[in-house]
Amino acid sequence: MGDLTPTKALELHQKMWEIRLFELSASRLYKEGALPGFIHLSIGQEACAVGACLALESNDYITSTHRGHGHCLAKGASPNMMMAELAGKVTGYSKGRGGSMHIADVAVGVLGANGIVGQSAPLACGAAYTAQVKKTKQLALAFFGEGATGAGPVHEAMNIAAIWKLPVIFFCESNRYAELSPYDVHVSVPNVSVRASNYGFRGLTVDGSNVAEIYEAVSTAAADARGGNGPVFIEAKTHRWHGHYEGDPMTYLRPADRDTENRVDPIEQFEKLMAERLKIGDEAISAAKQTAAEIIDAAVEYALNSEDPSPGVMYEDVLA
Amino acid sequence: MGDLTPTKALELHQKMWEIRLFELSASRLYKEGALPGFIHLSIGQEACAVGACLALESNDYITSTHRGHGHCLAKGASPNMMMAELAGKVTGYSKGRGGSMHIADVAVGVLGANGIVGQSAPLACGAAYTAQVKKTKQLALAFFGEGATGAGPVHEAMNIAAIWKLPVIFFCESNRYAELSPYDVHVSVPNVSVRASNYGFRGLTVDGSNVAEIYEAVSTAAADARGGNGPVFIEAKTHRWHGHYEGDPMTYLRPADRDTENRVDPIEQFEKLMAERLKIGDEAISAAKQTAAEIIDAAVEYALNSEDPSPGVMYEDVLA
Amino acid sequence: MKTPTDQPALEKPLKYYSAVTRAFREEMRRDENVVLLGEDVGPSGGIFAQTRGLHKEFGPDRVRDTPIAEAGFTSLAIGAAMTGLRPIVEIGFEDFLTACMDPIVNQAAKLRYMLGGQVKVPVTLYTFGSGGVNAGPQHSQSLSAWFSHIPGLKVIQPSSARDTLGLLKSAIRDDNFVLCLLCKSLVGSKELVDIDNDDFLIPLGRSEVKRVGQHVTVVAIGAMVRRAIEAAETLYLEGIDAEIIDPRTLSPLDIRTILSSLEKTKRLLIVHEAMSPCGIGAEIIAKVIEHNHKLLASPPVRLTPPFAPSPFSPGLEDLYLPNQDSISETLRNMVPENERL
Amino acid sequence: MKTPTDQPALEKPLKYYSAVTRAFREEMRRDENVVLLGEDVGPSGGIFAQTRGLHKEFGPDRVRDTPIAEAGFTSLAIGAAMTGLRPIVEIGFEDFLTACMDPIVNQAAKLRYMLGGQVKVPVTLYTFGSGGVNAGPQHSQSLSAWFSHIPGLKVIQPSSARDTLGLLKSAIRDDNFVLCLLCKSLVGSKELVDIDNDDFLIPLGRSEVKRVGQHVTVVAIGAMVRRAIEAAETLYLEGIDAEIIDPRTLSPLDIRTILSSLEKTKRLLIVHEAMSPCGIGAEIIAKVIEHNHKLLASPPVRLTPPFAPSPFSPGLEDLYLPNQDSISETLRNMVPENERL
Numbered sequence A, B: 001m002g003d004l005t006p007t008k009a010l011e012l013h014q015k016m017w018e019i020r021l022f023e024l025s026a027s028r029l030y031k032e033g034a035l036p037g038f039i040h041l042s043i044g045q046e047a048c049a050v051g052a053c054l055a056l057e058s059n060d061y062i063t064s065t066h067r068g069h070g071h072c073l074a075k076g077a078s079p080n081m082m083m084a085e086l087a088g089k090v091t092g093y094s095k096g097r098g099g100s101m102h103i104a105d106v107a108v109g110v111l112g113a114n115g116i117v118g119q120s121a122p123l124a125c126g127a128a129y130t131a132q133v134k135k136t137k138q139l140a141l142a143f144f145g146e147g148a149t150g151a152g153p154v155h156e157a158m159n160i161a162a163i164w165k166l167p168v169i170f171f172c173e174s175n176r177y178a179e180l181s182p183y184d185v186h187v188s189v190p191n192v193s194v195r196a197s198n199y200g201f202r203g204l205t206v207d208g209s210n211v212a213e214i215y216e217a218v219s220t221a222a223a224d225a226r227g228g229n230g231p232v233f234i235e236a237k238t239h240r241w242h243g244h245y246e247g248d249p250m251t252y253l254r255p256a257d258r259d260t261e262n263r264v265d266p267i268e269q270f271e272k273l274m275a276e277r278l279k280i281g282d283e284a285i286s287a288a289k290q291t292a293a294e295i296i297d298a299a300v301e302y303a304l305n306s307e308d309p310s311p312g313v314m315y316e317d318v319l320a
Numbered sequence C, D: 001m002k003t004p005t006d007q008p009a010l011e012k013p014l015k016y017y018s019a020v021t022r023a024f025r026e027e028m029r030r031d032e033n034v035v036l037l038g039e040d041v042g043p044s045g046g047i048f049a050q051t052r053g054l055h056k057e058f059g060p061d062r063v064r065d066t067p068i069a070e071a072g073f074t075s076l077a078i079g080a081a082m083t084g085l086r087p088i089v090e091i092g093f094e095d096f097l098t099a100c101m102d103p104i105v106n107q108a109a110k111l112r113y114m115l116g117g118q119v120k121v122p123v124t125l126y127t128f129g130s131g132g133v134n135a136g137p138q139h140s141q142s143l144s145a146w147f148s149h150i151p152g153l154k155v156i157q158p159s160s161a162r163d164t165l166g167l168l169k170s171a172i173r174d175d176n177f178v179l180c181l182l183c184k185s186l187v188g189s190k191e192l193v194d195i196d197n198d199d200f201l202i203p204l205g206r207s208e209v210k211r212v213g214q215h216v217t218v219v220a221i222g223a224m225v226r227r228a229i230e231a232a233e234t235l236y237l238e239g240i241d242a243e244i245i246d247p248r249t250l251s252p253l254d255i256r257t258i259l260s261s262l263e264k265t266k267r268l269l270i271v272h273e274a275m276s277p278c279g280i281g282a283e284i285i286a287k288v289i290e291h292n293h294k295l296l297a298s299p300p301v302r303l304t305p306p307f308a309p310s311p312f313s314p315g316l317e318d319l320y321l322p323n324q325d326s327i328s329e330t331l332r333n334m335v336p337e338n339e340r341l
């Protein structure tokens, strides 16, 4: 558990619950027809978002993906405005124009979820470049999946980041599937973190269900990047518990991945560690979970009680 | 010199001279105004084209680049039709519609030079995929420069080739410059052949001025690929003697690269080896050079005496 | 020798997405050079079940899942086409064509021309585009105009299961790079398709008159065709008799069918989901007016979404897209009361 | 405080490519958030010498050579723009825009809209396009229509050194993603530019009447503007007096200037190097006819290259592109003898 203080641990823990409950609520609302379009949930991957984002400063940047709810919440976006956006309401981050795949809160460093696989990487390099030119000591962290590492723009971004020594962290949530097909359709090597060696920077693979390990890995990488040593690639091996999108029948799952009994729950596992190693009592743990539940329930309520956007919203912000 | 027979050595040698003289003629004709547009010459890189292509079977495929004259000649394209194309004549490979960057001779396995950096790699994978599906035992070799290894499509191609175990060789002519900027603007590692490790296949760096070494490396890689072991990446460290394009003032050259006295001439070096190791006599060497000269002179004559395309040519072959 | 197809046509209706599968199956049975590449086209059968069963029937050499590398595998398909295969390529959403413009535009469209006629590039690229399913700004675009702007490509956009079947089969047999721009909002739609042979081809480059009428010519594209027909049926009761033309192939565009309709109606409405500026509608108007600047009795109208990205929220997207109401309203304004039936 | 520019304007003529340099230099001096990225924009000064001196003056942080990664560094520039910089991006040849369509179209054009107005994307992307220098099919394209088709972008195409200066400076100060499509064939052209201050701005979205005339309106774009003016000067001696309009900004298009010219001339010729189908010419004709289907006294004409890739051989490319002769010939056919001066 490295140097994790009980306070920090409780923070990580509560955030994971916020994400879990946000996603479960979204899943339910989707089934009920209250959320339109496509949504992609990150249940099972909470430790990645939380471990990574809580290791950053609040003015650091992240760029995210189609599976971005966890990232945005972990970096500090408002659950209310997020859920409202998922519901297509005018109170959402994009006034209902964007939906689940386009949540951003620039004030807390979230430069946006993104519906185009791979774009998170070069966009993050741009934020890192700004930090470098302006000497702000900020950094940028790009989330993406193992599927995205097959995409050209990710490679172009890593190459540029290496040459320019940009303060950027490439954080890959390697969750066994990309859309409907397994890891080995997309990657020919056991650990996608070797991608970094291509460009001469550091790459490592961590347990994506272990929030403490991720927190530590990202903290070290962040110090590296801020110190001018350039990028780091972190692969977190994790599981996507739900389908690619809600409603996905998951007929393509490999037998080993059908076994939901024995899979590690990153939150449960962390709760055990909190109790055993940090001696955090049950009440504190339940209280954090309770707080998370209240936050998310409020977000659902906020979203459902919000107004639809008026037609004019459709024409705004096309140009600055 | 491995197993090189004197016959093979003379073949390699003559081809290098054909390329050298083709390029020198093109350079002269360009200065004289007989060749329009942009041309990119490969003087200094002859060993790469020749060592690589002569290690292939005649029904193997190559894909080439903007700097493709050497590749096409080495694979067996007609100097006459090539020079005619450079001159924009109707007797050229593209009837004057393509020019220097679009020479192809599908009958001898040349799928085309290409004006878009990086496209040679995925196109070659396509030819390799055909060979795999049709079980023809053919393979495809993609030429490209170190600059191209920064381009997304090259990475995408390497990843696919690795996963699909395609019979393809990625042959990188690492010639110190990409357009007007040096190696380290484009690549963050000393040898670009490490790119292969990213995907778990073999990568090696060879002396791009040593035709015998290249010939051997490609022969081995070809056997690998044909044997179903998938791709190999070969980086040949070489020099581009002329500018990026003819007319390039090369003001950007780094001091070390200004020294033309001490640079290795791949042809001269090979002639020494031929004499010393293979005991090939002076006359045979001069005769090969002489034959090359006659071939290229004839090509120049052919091109200059050919007709311009008639207007109708402009409208043909837009659709099949 | 004819192999029976898996969907006995007369018995159950054909879905738009099953028409895709059927076209592929029939053509892959007919010609072993036809292969299928794309993200999740393999064992999973695709996000819309559009390739279900093909991997099983034709095996992993001919039906192959790709990594997420649209530029790479589109270019790969072109290299394969130059060397003897006839690849079908799936790009999941039309918006992702932005990732493979170079292979399509600088390679496929020009290789035959650039290489002196030495090669053909028989690739059929299909993709699910257009809006109507609340997929938001990056998953709802209709980019047909881009490809219609480029010589060396063909572009089709089927508006029904039947057209999908016939056009896709023709595309696969065509020796050029053909883009087939399917409409997401039609994916689950179905119709009885009375075709029991496996050689049903709709020629590329031919418009179809989907409804005969006398007052106004409506050129509708993709998912807009049904909406236009529905509008026309309603309007008929009000005395407005619209002729509906579906170009089906957007490049090369069959302008003659449109012109001869206009000789009769003198009024032109174009309805498409693509943006208006430099779109297919602009091209149709330009061609009509170049042909005869006095042909039209009233100004032509392009009914398209506003010039803004496609909004996510259902209420907004409903307003954004042309629909039966806005088509009807526009037609009412175009056909004067005194000319109605 | 004004810093004197390096080209005292009144003394020597300004070249098209030097106008690029001058615009960048002035704007980079004015605003330290302006940075310049692209292949060979750094110490080498660019293939057309268009960035010469800038790396030396502004240093490697603000003027940075990129690897060959058009998608990557365009997207990077967008990320930088979202976080406070105002990048200028060079894509060497317009044809290579095919490699970065996703960042331009799915990111830059839509981010502000998708992210609820939270960000601006002030990027100026410039590139050398169009033909006339025997660069062959992959290095001669004019793709303006693609970008004019996409909401959220601005598109400019300067036809002179002066316009390049004024339009580029406005683009850099604009808070949107602006594509500046320069013409390769004009690179070395020069003219006296009587501007000695460093705040010379030409507003985006405004056409310019380059020559006043009465018989016919010629809308010419990019390198075609000079050719049209030359044709007009010659034709004047034959009694044909053409008005030449240069839109300068292709999106948003200033149609009003064109319409008011047509009120006078009633005749419309459009000359551009881009392909005809779904091009800017189609859009102009559509807009004119939608406005008033009776405005034109004769059919409008689009004079463009044939619908084929750009051929390499000089003789062919000369025939391929519109030129003074073909413009003159077309205008002679459009203006009846009895209406001439």
Ligand SMILES: Cc1ncc(C[n+]2csc(CCOP(=O)(O)OP(=O)(O)O)c2C)c(N)n1
Residues within 6 Å of the ligand: A066, A067, A115, A116, A117, A118, A144, A145, A146, A147, A148, A149, A173, A175, A177, A178, A179, A240, A244, C039, C068, C070, C092, C096, C099
């Ligand atoms: C350029 C592009 N290609 C394809 C898609 C369709 N798509 C959306 S998510 C996805 C899979 C991504 O897999 P991965 O990167 O592993 O992320 P995960 O979904 O597992 O989190 C695909 C192919 C897309 N959105 N963008």
Ligand SMILES: Cc1ncc(C[n+]2csc(CCOP(=O)(O)OP(=O)(O)O)c2C)c(N)n1
Residues within 6 Å of the ligand: B066, B067, B115, B116, B117, B118, B144, B145, B146, B147, B148, B149, B173, B175, B177, B178, B179, B240, B244, D039, D068, D070, D092, D096, D099
């Ligand atoms: C996609 C693309 N970007 C940029 C260019 C312009 N360009 C032509 S050659 C070249 C440099 C290529 O360098 P390298 O790959 O090392 O090959 P070399 O010229 O050294 O043989 C560049 C940038 C291009 N043709 N295509």
Ligand SMILES: [Mg+2]
Residues within 6 Å of the ligand: A145, A146, A147, A173, A174, A175, A176, A177, A178, A179
């Ligand atoms: Mg994944």
Ligand SMILES: [Mg+2]
Residues within 6 Å of the ligand: B145, B146, B147, B173, B174, B175, B176, B177, B178, B179
């Ligand atoms: Mg090089």
